[in-house]
Amino acid sequence: MAQKPSIPRGTRDFSPVEMVRRNYIFDTIRSVFQRYGYQPIETPAMENIETLMGKYGEEGDRLIFKITPRGDRLLDILDEISAIWDKKENLPDLINKKMMASGEALRYDLTVPFARYVVQHQSEITFPFKRYQIQPVWRADKPQKGRYREFYQCDADVIGSDSLLNEIELTQMIDEVFGKLGVSVTIKINNRKILSGIAEVIGEKDRIVDITVAIDKLDKIGEEKVMEELLAKGVSKPAVDKLKPLFRLQGTNQEKLNSIANLLSGSETGLKGINELEYVFSALSHISHFTSHISLDITLARGLNYYTGAIFEVKANDVQIGSICGGGRYDDLTGIFGLPNVSGVGISFGIDRIFDVMTELNLFDKIDYTSQTTKLLFAHFGEKERDFCIPLAAKARAAGINTEIYPDVVKKISKQFDYANKKQIPYVAVVGSDEMQSGVLGLKNMGTGEQKKMKIEEIIHLLK
């Protein structure tokens, strides 16, 4: 019986058209990463369970895909389980727990494997280590629109350098990627030290998480509701009142920074955060072809428990969608694996959302993909004519032109034109017995419909 083929929930096949477009995005990002000296690494799809567990919170642990133990190891586990189960414990829980306790699991993100890589290979690595990594990750999340169980991450990080030059260059890289892709963006920047300073000056140093979570909702629920939430969480009325000016920041980034500096004059940490941002903004203002809008956004707090300095988030200006890139500075990524006090900063591009943005803006239609796809098809009227094309196609290919010969001998030439249309091949060279004799082929431009008589050398000259 034939099986009706399907794929697991939350996973995707990528068709040639999708692949060519995705590759265009990947290639663009990769070329920018390389332009700034970031080097590629790859880590295995499977990590040891111990490497991953406990790194993503309780919810994350649950969403990690585990590999089923096999052979002797499975038997050992099951033997142990059957021994214990005699003692009337709950069997499902027990099996679950035992099977998840060791073995392998699928990569959940690229950050933890990167940290593991740095510690494991520290003696071979040249620090500061600028690495990029473009690989799929797997999460057993409930699939829904725009959320998949397998998706690519696309990360660049530098580790072992606390220089702000890295923040500057990462911002340039974001600008360059979206500039090349034709997506107009706003790069929002914040600094964790400013958030710490705010908590400090309102006398609620230990409540930074509550405060930030509340402030983060400003765009969605408005000033009044945010203040209510803060009061409900037990932040004092005078403290909340002190925050008010932050909700009403106006003007340029520098003007905003001035206002905040005023508020944070009592916090060394807060002022350090302001200095850092001023330095970054100033450097970026001297780069002539920088085109993205940069916006200081003190409500920005992504991954707060994690970031210690700069925080980045990128929004598309012309499409309503979540952030399409994000990142920040962290101080102790590798400590958990035994290499403490290594500072790093990185960004991550959201390839699926970027794909959706470019689709909505019709950007893919404007791209010339013929370095990836076929530019010239030889169509023919029979076997002899087809074989006549073999050395001609070899010449075109040697000249760097992606070329096909329609492989089958078919009666209708229209079927071959159909093939060209469906594969969006822009030029078709037609070969019949006359063309074989004269060496002059009929070249059809599939876009304009125009047809010309040309020798193979002329065709190559035209299409090269």
Place this chain on the structure above:
Amino acid sequence: MAQKPSIPRGTRDFSPVEMVRRNYIFDTIRSVFQRYGYQPIETPAMENIETLMGKYGEEGDRLIFKITPRGDRLLDILDEISAIWDKKENLPDLINKKMMASGEALRYDLTVPFARYVVQHQSEITFPFKRYQIQPVWRADKPQKGRYREFYQCDADVIGSDSLLNEIELTQMIDEVFGKLGVSVTIKINNRKILSGIAEVIGEKDRIVDITVAIDKLDKIGEEKVMEELLAKGVSKPAVDKLKPLFRLQGTNQEKLNSIANLLSGSETGLKGINELEYVFSALSHISHFTSHISLDITLARGLNYYTGAIFEVKANDVQIGSICGGGRYDDLTGIFGLPNVSGVGISFGIDRIFDVMTELNLFDKIDYTSQTTKLLFAHFGEKERDFCIPLAAKARAAGINTEIYPDVVKKISKQFDYANKKQIPYVAVVGSDEMQSGVLGLKNMGTGEQKKMKIEEIIHLLK
């Protein structure tokens, strides 16, 4: 407690140096695939277990990595198991069987997912469908030298065309890939129809597998032992004697074909196989820049149960190692998923072995990687000098030069040169206060040690 980091047995991390070299191979293969009109697809890492099971033989089924069921599904399975186990069945076997019966498993090769893809998306596909696919696969094999549990496959197949032009072009592609990589190869070609013909004329039509398995060992164990094996398997003495001339084929491919044609004159299938090969050899002989050695090898039988026409295998001429590429024609890849009678032919490159061959031949040392790696490093004597470099680096990058600024302010310039050496950056521009004033930088060629005074525009002109 810090964990001592490690990765699962049989898996690998790829360092920047390895990645750049592997990417060079992948990019070369990909560009050739595209040159011949093959289009990329990707399929999910996870397939439904039913899609994979039973497709790779009993041994293959055992080596498929399965994903542990989770949540409600796991509980259902375990509930069912505990109910059954009360009846005193063997618990470990039972759990194993139940957990493996449904759910997801990791891709074991690219061929079965491709077949599944073609059937599932048949209405969207333009046939003949020329697709390539470069993705990792996973096998729970015992790891050993050169055998990994995660490795990339690199396949090109055309499906829905029985034209021999595809065999010709795939052979050209093999030649072109190894030509570009600088690896001298012999492309061995055989045809399953010739093997069928041999079995037929010696009156042992049904023993083709035994006969081929024995003949396949000719290189390793010699003529005498092969004949012993055939007799032991019950092939008659007269039949074995008839095979003798096959072991002593001499001369050019055409001369060999003539000898075989003589032997196979009674087999229609056998003669068809000979005709097919003659056609392919003849077409290839008319391609001027074809450089690989083509060798008819009637002992070649890879994946016999699978191939129905041409069989390919590629060996490196200057390195002792197994085959570095292989493939062939098959007739019914998609039947199992409900789309019968679709003929296809494909090849697969063995990236790990190609990597080893190129390493042994020192080919990687001769490649210029600076399109992937950094070409220019700005070294500096302090923070002001570093910041002075930011717009200069922006200019170099805008001109397409991969450029870094050493991010940290360090007292020793030698540390920055060290960094350049370790990352194999060929040029370092040094910026001190004099250089800031004059705009004339010291550019050091790290290969020759030569140092020159140059303006940024001159540096860009030199390195572009």
